[in-house]
Amino acid sequence: MSLNEQYAERATKVIPGGVNSPVRAYGSVGGTPRFFVSGSGPTVTDADGVEYVDLVGAWGPALLGHAHPAVVSAVQEAAARGLGFGASVPAEAELAEAIIERMPEVERVRLVSTGTEATMTAIRIARGATSRPLIIKFAGHYHGHSDGLLAAAGSGLATFGLPGSAGVTDATAAQTLVLSYNDLSAVEAAFAAHDGQIAAVIVESAAANMGVLPPEPGFTEGLISIAHKNGALIITDEVLTGFRAGPSGYWGIERENVAEGVTPDLFTFGKVVGGGLPLAALGGRAELMDLLAPLGPVYQGGTLSGNPLAVAAGLATLQHADSAAYARLGMAADTVAASVTEALTEAGVAHRIQRAGTLLSVLFGEYSEAPRIYDDVLTQNIEQHRAFFHAMLADGVNLPPSAFEAWFVSAAHDERALERIAEALPAAARAAALA
Numbered sequence: 041m042s043l044n045e046q047y048a049e050r051a052t053k054v055i056p057g058g059v060n061s062p063v064r065a066y067g068s069v070g071g072t073p074r075f076f077v078s079g080s081g082p083t084v085t086d087a088d089g090v091e092y093v094d095l096v097g098a099w100g101p102a103l104l105g106h107a108h109p110a111v112v113s114a115v116q117e118a119a120a121r122g123l124g125f126g127a128s129v130p131a132e133a134e135l136a137e138a139i140i141e142r143m144p145e146v147e148r149v150r151l152v153s154t155g156t157e158a159t160m161t162a163i164r165i166a167r168g169a170t171s172r173p174l175i176i177k178f179a180g181h182y183h184g185h186s187d188g189l190l191a192a193a194g195s196g197l198a199t200f201g202l203p204g205s206a207g208v209t210d211a212t213a214a215q216t217l218v219l220s221y222n223d224l225s226a227v228e229a230a231f232a233a234h235d236g237q238i239a240a241v242i243v244e245s246a247a248a249n250m251g252v253l254p255p256e257p258g259f260t261e262g263l264i265s266i267a268h269k270n271g272a273l274i275i276t277d278e279v280l281t282g283f284r285a286g287p288s289g290y291w292g293i294e295r296e297n298v299a300e301g302v303t304p305d306l307f308t309f310g311k312v313v314g315g316g317l318p319l320a321a322l323g324g325r326a327e328l329m330d331l332l333a334p335l336g337p338v339y340q341g342g343t344l345s346g347n348p349l350a351v352a353a354g355l356a357t358l359q360h361a362d363s364a365a366y367a368r369l370g371m372a373a374d375t376v377a378a379s380v381t382e383a384l385t386e387a388g389v390a391h392r393i394q395r396a397g398t399l400l401s402v403l404f405g406e407y408s409e410a411p412r413i414y415d416d417v418l419t420q421n422i423e424q425h426r427a428f429f430h431a432m433l434a435d436g437v438n439l440p441p442s443a444f445e446a447w448f449v450s451a452a453h454d455e456r457a458l459e460r461i462a463e464a465l466p467a468a469a470r471a472a473a474l475a
């Protein structure tokens with residue numbers, strides 16, 4: 041038995057499904073999940089000593105690659121000073137300033153520990169600000185695992201074919217209206233049907249938990265305008281896209297295409313802002329953010345919020361994510377996308393590459409037109425994805441073990457890493473063709 045198999049067997053006895061987050065379980069691809077023991081730059085190494093070029097990137101945080109020396113030494117220095125004090129540390133404001141510098145619409149930032157907490161708190165602020173109960177989310181968009189946001193949620197729920205989660209009360213579920221993405225008439229209709237009741241619309245800045253599916257031109261601007269016309273707030277979820285899709289997140293790309301003054305009200309961040317440690321954030325205009333306790337009546341707290349190690353990792357990551365790093369990320373994403381298309385086309389496998397800035401994903405199947413909504417990606421060829429995934433893994437490339445997750449390149453993906461991916465692709469494409 042390999043060490044990966046031994047670890048999986050052991051974990052399964054004491055941890056439900058052997059994993060602490062369902063997407064890690066190889067649920068839709070089958071086989072033994074790899075247990076990773078180290079990572080360096082563009083590669084990760086499993087318990088059996090096999091090295092892979094990594095396209096999971098810790099699901100986003102590893103923007104600079106694994107164990108980036110500057111990030112590691114920032115964490116080591118912070119750790120040597122103490123692991124946490126349950127009190128403020130000077131670097132928290134520095135991280136908040138770094139976020140505001142990249143996202144000028146944000147005037148105040150609150151640090152939390154997970155993306156789930158960030159979106160949950162943003163919704164609480166929206167309800168507190170508007171005194172309204174309902175929220176709108178879009179099918180296929182994932183905003184973490186708080187009760188009100190698990191319907192039609194993409195990510196692990198899509199991977200396991202779950203429409204939502206057991207354990208959510210009907211009363212809670214009824215407060216979330218789930219609409220079809222990219223459909224402004226559905227948004228208008230929801231506001232008309234629930235006049236004065238909708239506190240906020242929460243939207244992934246570019247959907248990336250049903251594969252990558254960016255908003256159609258005009259959708260984001262229309263959405264913000266409709267929400268504001270109806271007295272509701274827009275929460276733009278940049279947990280995945282923030283400071284990864286581009287230096288100012290996916291909103292930084294969208295900002296150019298919307299009229300002056302049309303802006304989201306609240307933003308949520310995660311992954312990159314924690315540099316690989318548990319840290320996320322929410323931010324927005326001062327008048328909204330100052331509703332948070334201790335200034336206002338909306339409560340949020342956390343023993344580990346603003347933990348000094350996580351703050352150090354996030355700050356070092358943002359400080360090193362310069363224009364050269366984004367140029368490298370863009371080049372790596374373009375190269376991977378081109379190599380995948382070349383191999384799949386050569387093997388006669390119908391597919392579509394999806395992009396949002398430096399994010400990409402691959403849809404297997406006949407897509408004569410760009411997918412627009414969740415239903416469009418639910419019909420993709422999962423068997424082909426499975427065969428492709430395992431062939432790439434066997435040839436030393438670690439892809440997301442789900443057809444519904446984005447692929448993450450890093451600024452450390454050098455020529456050799458990109459070549460190794462290109463070398464693995466022809467056999468994987470042939471395996472997909474036979475599936």
Ligand SMILES: Cc1ncc(COP(=O)(O)O)c(C=O)c1O
Pocket residue numbers: 153154155156157159182183184185244249277278279280281310311320
């Ligand atoms: C867009 C988005 N929002 C929220 C979350 C939840 O973040 P976390 O897993 O840190 O709770 C995620 C991913 O996990 C995400 O991709």
Ligand SMILES: N[C@H](C=O)CCC(=O)O
Pocket residue numbers: 061062063064099182195196249280445
């Ligand atoms: N799709 C999720 C976030 O991006 C994957 C991470 C997880 O929930 O384990």
